[in-house]
Amino acid sequence: MSGPTSAPRRLAFALWIHGAAALLALFCGFPLLWMLITSLKPDPEILTAEPVFWPSRLQLDAYLRLFEQTNFAVYFVNSVKVAGAATLLTILVATLAAYAVTRFRFPGRELVAGTMLFTYMFAPIMIVVPFYIMVRSAGLMNTHTGLVLSYTSFSLPFSMWLLRSFFRSIPLELEEAAMIDGASRPQAVARIVVPLALPGVIAVSIFTFIVAWNDYLFARVLISSDRLKTLPVGMSDLYNATVTDWGMMMAGGVVITIPALVFFVLVQRWLIAGWGAGAVKG
């Protein structure tokens, strides 16, 4: 777009851009590709002074070790449960709240909405100390409930804010027309408002899921029992437990990354729109 105009200079510019793009792609892509290759290599080709870029053959031994000799599968199921529950709860509560602040007028509405946005600035480390004492007093230590609640409350403010901007863009007349045709208000919302705001709902789900899937701090502090650990804590304990089995660690890395990646590819378009609106944190 901002390229030069004469033909030779345009060619040089194109070469330069392609070179820069390739370099950036290598910078971001290579470590991830290396993780994948390491996880699929035969063991003797992992710990070598000179890296083996082309494994003599590909094998799944590291993945088998991961699932058979460790509790990785348990951590994985726990992570799916916790992230799934937090996502569902956030969608439900944030949708109601966003609908409330876009469709009704009531005293204190802007104050409440503004206060919730302000909490976006609170980092987990600033909350975790009092949160730990509270969770313990409530008898929720070592439960997934404590984790789900913390992830939900952390994702809520921005989820609500993002959904608010989607709801605002849906004209009130559409709902009123549906209601004149005999639909109740909840029906009108379910059939007209939610489908139109679907990209927002999806962006919110991804955002919450990734917050919960990636969190280490709360899971470390609130969970001590091995069979309740989520992936980040379980994985870090595996790493620290013994002499590092690099093949297995890389296999674990691949498995943990895949759900986040799949989600990301599916909704890249909406996520980037949401990113612009500020729905990403960390």
Add this chain to the structure above:
Amino acid sequence: MASAPGIAAAERAASAAWRDRPLRERRVPEWAWGVLLLVPAFALVAALILYPVVYSFWLSLHNKHAYLPVQTFVGLDHFVFFLTRDFDGFWRSLWLGTIYAVGSVALQTVVGVAAALVLNETFFGRTFVRGLLLFPYMVPIIVVVILMRWVLNDSYGVVPWLLRTVGLGAPGFFTGEMMMLTLILISTWTFFPFVLIGVLARLQTIDPELYAAAAIDGAGPIRRFLHVTLPQIAGVLFVLVLLRVMFMFTKFDIIWLLTGGGGVGWFVRTLPVYTFMKTFQELQVGAGACLSVIMFLLLSGFAVLYFKIFKARAEEGQ
């Protein structure tokens, strides 16, 4: 309970009557519905975020053990201790946190803007490369840390091997003096896409005629960047840097997972790490809460500024 069917019938009748009225004349006032729907969200945020912040102010005035039921009021003793005597702990962590925040945000900004400028041009495989460049941000931190420990490993890592092969020599990425730089480099790799996306979105809305005019005036690429692009992205860049500084200053997991606080962790013991160690290793909840409060106060200035900008934008934009 005996009259449940009767109640149900009455409710049905009432809801039919409700439906027959026009939208604006219903019995339950509109605003009450708004309040009702907002209650769950607000209750969660108030109970699980706002209240803990208030509670940490309260805790910071006490000596409290993490497990034992010991709690005594000590007033501002913790604050006085950290601010006037704890030079190796608190002040050092504040200094290291500042180096980390400033260093990594500077690098994230440079790489992010450069990548955005490249992605704003047309080239072969652009969609693919764009996806790839966002990817590090999506990788869970635990994976980033383990992966980088492997890639940068002194004996078997591919990056030290490459550096040795081209004759530069490998620096020992996980030794004391290198630790901060290694941490900054890893953080840049992970978090620069945040800057990239924000800048790219803005670049795509710049009027191409501005560049055409600059080209007619004979401006080269560098002058075009300085005089056309930079003024246009300055606003969004300011907000992005503000956010990044706040996020990096309170970053805990990547630092902790990389070093575990002890050993070489000493070289990257920032304020969040120090807070965690005070609370969960030394088990001094009151002192830990005091550090949380200090962090909160340090960040409020940034937060208020961001909040003002955001509100102003939201009101004009949507």
